[in-house]
Amino acid sequence: MYRWKKKIAPYLFVLPNLIIFSIFIVFPALFGFYVSFTEWDVLTSPEFIGLGNFIKLFQSADFWAILSRTLIYVFSVVPITFGLSMVLAIILDRNIKAKGFFRAIFYLPTMLSFIVIGVSWRWILGNNFGILNYLLDLAGMAPVNWLTNSTTATIMVIFASVWARVGYFMVMFIAGLQGIPGVYYEAAEIDGASKWQQFRHITFPLLKPTSLVVVVLSTIQAFKMFGLIKVMTTGGPGDSTTYLVQEIYQQAFQVGDMGYASAMSVMLFLILGLLTIVQFKVSNRGGNAYE
Template identity: 55%
Template sequence: MGPHVKEQNALKTTKRFSLRNDKIKRQLAPYLFVLPNFLIFFIFIVVPAFVGLFYSFTDFDGLSDINFIGFENYQKAFTSSEYWKIFGNTFIYALAVVPLIFVCSLGIANLLIKEIRAKGFFRAIFYWPTMISAIIVGLTWKWIFGDSFGIVNYLLESIGLTPIKWLSDPFFAKISVIIGTVWARIGFFMVIFMAGLQSIPTSYYEAAQIDGASRFKMFWNITVPLLKPTSLLVLILLLIESFKQYPLVLALTGGGPAKETTFLVQYIYEYSFEKGELGYASAMSVILFFVIAIFTIIQFKWTRGGRIE
């Protein structure tokens, strides 16, 4: 074998190794891009979740030695009337907030994707509240619904009507929290729905118009089915948000009156950092996780995973 042939074989071998290295690099590149996010998620989400699960089986108070007590914390939660009251408050709140925000954000998004005058201005107006801190939103609505200093009661008194105890009456306190939440979160989900609506081909609507379909029929038979993946995403995000609501309620009502607007996250916080029962608080956090997971699975089954049929 001459030197020329040896040189050609060496070049082929080098080229083969180079192509193999390039292939490996292309395969590894996506994983390297997501590695920082994965590490952050693992360190700050996965690890604390398992630590919390461990604490839920102990009497840990943050200071004393950790003693394993089995399922006592879970038994305490399931047999506590106060816990079930707080759970009921959270469930009622979610039951009111989720459909209200879903319907309102979808309706507004459907209007603002059309060619109307100053639609950019209206989009900004509806989206603006989402950029405000939840604490600021709560304080803002507190000045609006305050029993003795609120704008609403001032207007009611100025026209001779009896002021309403917005924040000291259990029913109206819940209404105040729901109104504040809907106002603050419509814009965020409006943007998600707008993205979903704009992805639907206009040719479907044009064909339906030629067939003489009404607007309602086009919405029900075209928009609703093709928007199913977006709707599933919105429902899941809304459910998670509603079950972990805390700062807005804390600023608006403080959880009162008589814990009527105290929700699970605030209740867990009180036991964690005010009463020092971290084990019990961890057990309630684990229960909350499973409640959200169960509702999410139900939504997936109900919507068939967002598949368009």
């Protein structure tokens, strides 16, 4: 009896979390997968149509245009976030004055919701009421259509996305840097290695596990970025900042085509899964960082 209780006790401790996870994650995901094979407007019963939504998806020029914009956004945000957060971490890991203050300043945006960040940048970059254009006007310069021009709107969305998350990943890199033994750098200095050589042969290879986590998490976050863009540009001007998640929302809750929206959600899941597998494969191909 005691052995049985000892075996079952750990599962009882995780059971509440497992129930919550199943109710809010597993069951909705499975139901969404089922809905992707149906035609459903929420008000009527789902009608099974097989692969109809996926065929419609692959034949839609709008979907491929949205996917292209999404990939441009993601492959802009992720490298910039990765590089900037690593540089900030390396700088703020050194013994410099007020490094705690600067760490807090860069980390502060990560404590704000994406809605708050989107509203803030909209007030800063607005054409008629924006703070930045007001300052340009005081300086005698012409105002800039920050959020009503497709090119500048895309650039500003990328900038705001990086600004919102770079501090979070900076902290992760700082933790990774503090896990590197100092004796490695001492030995490198004795051998006459430059700072660049130390970074190339010690810092960067030993940050490989942290780098993988940062790339995977930042990729997932970029693909599912919704609140910031929805509030900041509402997907405009036109549809220049309408990405895959925004389109899923529009199809589901504005058009009312839940089946088509669920099919796009399944495609997003497959894309994220494929990119994550590729990232792990590329990381493992490099070998062990400690070898």
